[in-house]
Amino acid sequence: MKFGDTFMQYLQGDQTGNLVKCAHVEYKRLNEVLKNCRSQGSASASCKNEQQKDEGNNELSSGLSQFCHCESCPLCDQIFFSELMREASHIAGCFSSRVRHLLHLHVARGIQRYKLRLRQCFKNDQQTMAEEGRMLIEYVTMNTIAIRKILKKYDKVHCSVNGNNFKSKMQAEHIELLQSPWLIELGAFYLNFDGIDGGEFSEFCSQFSCDLNGTEPVMTLTLPNSTKLEYSLTCAICLETVFNPYALSCGHLFCKLCACSAAFVLMFEGLKTASSNAKCPICREAGVYTNAVHMLELDLLLKRRCNEYWKERMAAEHAEDEKQTREYWDSRTKYAIGY
Numbered sequence: 001m002k003f004g005d006t007f008m009q010y011l012q013g014d015q016t017g018n019l020v021k022c023a024h025v026e027y028k029r030l031n032e033v034l035k036n037c038r039s040q041g042s043a044s045a046s047c048k049n050e051q052q053k054d055e056g057n058n059e060l061s062s063g064l065s066q067f068c069h070c071e072s073c074p075l076c077d078q079i080f081f082s083e084l085m086r087e088a089s090h091i092a093g094c095f096s097s098r099v100r101h102l103l104h105l106h107v108a109r110g111i112q113r114y115k116l117r118l119r120q121c122f123k124n125d126q127q128t129m130a131e132e133g134r135m136l137i138e139y140v141t142m143n144t145i146a147i148r149k150i151l152k153k154y155d156k157v158h159c160s161v162n163g164n165n166f167k168s169k170m171q172a173e174h175i176e177l178l179q180s181p182w183l184i185e186l187g188a189f190y191l192n193f194d195g196i197d198g199g200e201f202s203e204f205c206s207q208f209s210c211d212l213n214g215t216e217p218v219m220t221l222t223l224p225n226s227t228k229l230e231y232s233l234t235c236a237i238c239l240e241t242v243f244n245p246y247a248l249s250c251g252h253l254f255c256k257l258c259a260c261s262a263a264f265v266l267m268f269e270g271l272k273t274a275s276s277n278a279k280c281p282i283c284r285e286a287g288v289y290t291n292a293v294h295m296l297e298l299d300l301l302l303k304r305r306c307n308e309y310w311k312e313r314m315a316a317e318h319a320e321d322e323k324q325t326r327e328y329w330d331s332r333t334k335y336a337i338g339y
């Protein structure tokens with residue numbers, strides 16, 4: 001089956017589901033745009049013929065070959081890339097807000113959880129959550145494939161590399177779905193489920209695995225299309241397994257303590273107070289601290305699977321926090337009494 005049909009089937013299959021409000025890649029429409037471009041004859045094939053005819057005329061043929069491997073296509077670029085960028089960013093936004101909501105239900109405790117469950121009309125939460133997570137993984141997978149396929153098609157039609165280059169643009173805009181920290185959170189969510197629920201989801205859960213005791217702690221997610229994703233769980237600052245992890249907007253993971261020191265803020269002030277000039281120590285991007293994601297599911301996973309290590313780090317973090325607070329107030333008092 002052609003991917004276009006598979007994708008349509010996926011979208012239609014969801015009509016009863018709850019992804020209706022979520023954005024999707026307008027694969028069919030974008031495909032139409034490319035088809036129109038092809039039929040209007042600006043594609044490389046027709047140009048090549050022209051080129052051969054004009055072989056004698058060097059000036060003209062070099063002009064044409066420039067058009068062939070063109071940097072831009074006047075017919076579809078305006079619609080194609082701006083539309084795809086808009087869709088991709090909607091999808092990324094939709095994915096993160098859905099996962100955020102789902103995981104909030106999971107980690108919410110006590111009375112808050114009870115209230116949330118009331119609002120959810122007493123839906124059986126474990127089952128529903130697992131099902132929703134499965135659906136979100138499929139959502140990411142299908143749309144990621146759709147974006148890849150349509151960009152490949154663009155390059156084929158235009159004999160260009162613009163489609164491929166667009167991928168790095170998506171990464172720079174932080175809308176590349178497979179790099180979303182929410183995917184790691186979702187993976188950790190499943191790994192936390194493991195053994196609690198079993199039954200019909202155990203097979204699905206087995207697509208997620210983690211190796212936390214090796215020299216390189218990693219989480220591995222195998223997507224439904226058998227793409228294998230590996231996420232390193234080592235903090236690039238302390239070189240240990242991340243503890244109380246935060247993902248910066250660029251996607252890089254650090255311990256809260258390490259991220260705070262890199263951003264020159266104190267633990268109790270929090271990453272939100274970081275300056276907009278503060279840069280990620282790995283990729284040097286600025287302004288990545290204010291919207292950092294607190295990876296609660298990943299923290300829970302580490303707490304469960306590496307409890308000794310987790311407790312050790314917890315104590316160390318607590319001690320450092322206290323020390324920072326004490327020093328802060330000491331300096332304040334000294335200032336106030338005019339030392």
Ligand SMILES: [Zn+2]
Pocket residue numbers: 037038042073074075076077158
């Ligand atoms: Zn075109």
Ligand SMILES: [Zn+2]
Pocket residue numbers: 235236237238239240242243254255258
């Ligand atoms: Zn660290």
Ligand SMILES: [Zn+2]
Pocket residue numbers: 248250251252280281282283284285
């Ligand atoms: Zn970074």
